[in-house]
Amino acid sequence: xxxxxxxxxxxxxxxxxxxxxxxxxxxxxxxxxxxxxxxxxxxxxxxxxxxxxxxxxxxxxxxxxxxxxxxxxxxxxxxxxxxxxxxxxxxxxxxxxxxxxxxxxxxxxxxxxxxxxxxxxxxxx
Numbered sequence: 001x002x003x004x005x006x007x008x009x010x011x012x013x014x015x016x017x018x019x020x021x022x023x024x025x026x027x028x029x030x031x032x033x034x035x036x037x038x039x040x041x042x043x044x045x046x047x048x049x050x051x052x053x054x055x056x057x058x059x060x061x062x063x064x065x066x067x068x069x070x071x072x073x074x075x076x077x078x079x080x081x082x083x084x085x086x087x088x089x090x091x092x093x094x095x096x097x098x099x100x101x102x103x104x105x106x107x108x109x110x111x112x113x114x115x116x117x118x119x120x121x122x123x124x125x
Contacts (some may be wrong), residue, residue, distance in 0.1 A: 001107035028100055032107055034085075046073035046112070051115050051123050062113070068105040075104045 035041060049070050054103040079096040082088075088095060115121055 001086050004065075006069065024100070027095075028103060028107075031079060031100075032104055034082045035075065035104070035108065036111070038078060038081060041074055041078055041081070045071075045077070047123070050112065050116060051120055053113065054121075054123050057113070057116060064109060064113075065111050067113070068102075071105045071108050072101070075101050076105075108113070 049067065053062060053067060065070075080092060080100065083092050083095065116123075
């Protein structure tokens with residue numbers, strides 16, 4: 001005999017959490033690719049940092065934490081651009097929490113550091 005015969009329909013434990021996590025990861029992916037495709041953000045924020053990263057990689061003293069701090073303004077501006085472009089409703093601080101922004105900084109650092117090591121960017125150095 002099944003318990004749902006006594007209590008009605010079965011309870012779906014943990015389903016809502018999985019759905020929320022998948023929505024958050026989808027939003028993180030969307031913002032990540034939005035930032036990568038945004039030319040103005042790259043001109044203003046990434047290219048000066050990329051030149052410094054290239055020099056640090058050549059001298060073998062690249063500091064991940066320092067680069068992630070340097071990427072924060074780019075991520076925050078990218079989140080706000082994403083917010084206004086998609087006409088989102090709600091407070092940006094709740095839609096893009098600190099953990100999400102930190103994760104984006106780390107993902108961008110990994111992406112850019114790998115590309116710089118492989119000379120994918122023409123940095124003029």
